[in-house]
Amino acid sequence: MSIYALVDCNNFYASCERVFQPYLNNKPIVVLSNNDGCIVARSNEAKALGIPMGAPMHEYRKICINNNVKIFSSNYQLYGDMSQRVMDSLKHFCPNIEIYSIDEAFLQLDSFEKNFDLIKYALHIRQKLNIWLGIPVSIGIAPTKTLAKIANHVAKKSTSTGIFDLRDINQRENILTALPINEIWGIGKRLSLKLNELGINTAKQLRDANPKYIRKHFGVVVERIVLELNGISCLGLEMVKPKKNITSSRSFGKPITELQPLSEAISHYATRACIKLRNQSSKAQGIYVFITTNKHKPNEPQYRNSMIQGFVEPTADTNLIIRIAKNCLDQLYRSGYKYKKAGVILTDIISNRHKQNDLFSENDLQDKREKLMQVVDNINAQMGTNTIFNAAQGITRHWRMREEMKSNRYTTCWDELLQVVV
């Protein structure tokens, strides 16, 4: 039988902020999305105030002020670095690990001896993460990933230890009976409604549904969930795969009407996407560029448009891709609109090694370009992001997103290290 553990960091972004500002322990915290738009993370104290996940900040500003809620802009350099430390620590306890998201990982525990006490081990892991990093986690253990997700949910909500084991059949019966289907991993809003219409309301009812029937009406994805709920493992551990698409997009701090700043923004996003692309040793074969006005303002004139442009040959060259992206933008742009957001997606990504040169391309030139990119990447890695950048990205960047309440990058930036005053 397979055994999975899901390790999930509690209120991850809020916990990261607390590590470096411990006076915030036991106080309500919220962390905002990019552009300080929505609330994307809440401490338990903030949840208790009834602040929902994903809510627009402006609707809850009053509640936050009245209750002394500490508000943070997103600090992804900090969260990303802390995440890596958590994952590196977990690998120390179990090498078979799937990093599922910035704050979650599955561990495959099959190979531990039969009478090895996994609950004790989970407690040990939890304790060590707390000592090493100050990040609290919950751990759910079960024979399938879907059940491990549920176990984790229970661990977080209704245990004092932060650990829950769903391998026990009797336990499972009670938990699944009480769990509404929309809380199952992979069952979203739409599927819940459709299943409810058939009288399937709880995880237990879905588990006991006929897999053949489910497959016919809901597809293979939901059929797998049924089997997983029955303890039959269908979803294995997935290793890191290079991305097939790489997006870079942002809402603007204030609306843009002119082509020039829009072009700077697009160049900036293209640059960011290319850096991610080279970091995973890949090349792209096409780009998707889009611009849009503010959809939340129906009274203003609306315009959104996008286009796809294939490349002559796969590339990761920032200069080339900026040129193509700007070209797309020239065709998409219409004056007379207030643009709120723009972005690029690099598509049809393939590995660097896989090389098929254009018959007519000048190889020599291409090699030189690749070397140039390497030098730029190295300088920016050593001296800080944006030490060298394309003039096309602009210098003032008035369109930059808002991040008015960002904490220091305590772990990745020399100028912002934690200071201890003795």
Add this chain to the structure above:
DNA sequence: TCTGGGGTCCTAGGACCC
């Protein structure tokens, strides 16, 4: 005034081929 960003997988249907 203020409303995020970045992904994946599956399926149905059309185009095309022999």
Add this chain to the structure above:
DNA sequence: TCTGGGGTCCTAGGACCC
């Protein structure tokens, strides 16, 4: 009234996740 059968590939759109 009759107008094959079987297959692949590609794409758009839907659904989901954190």
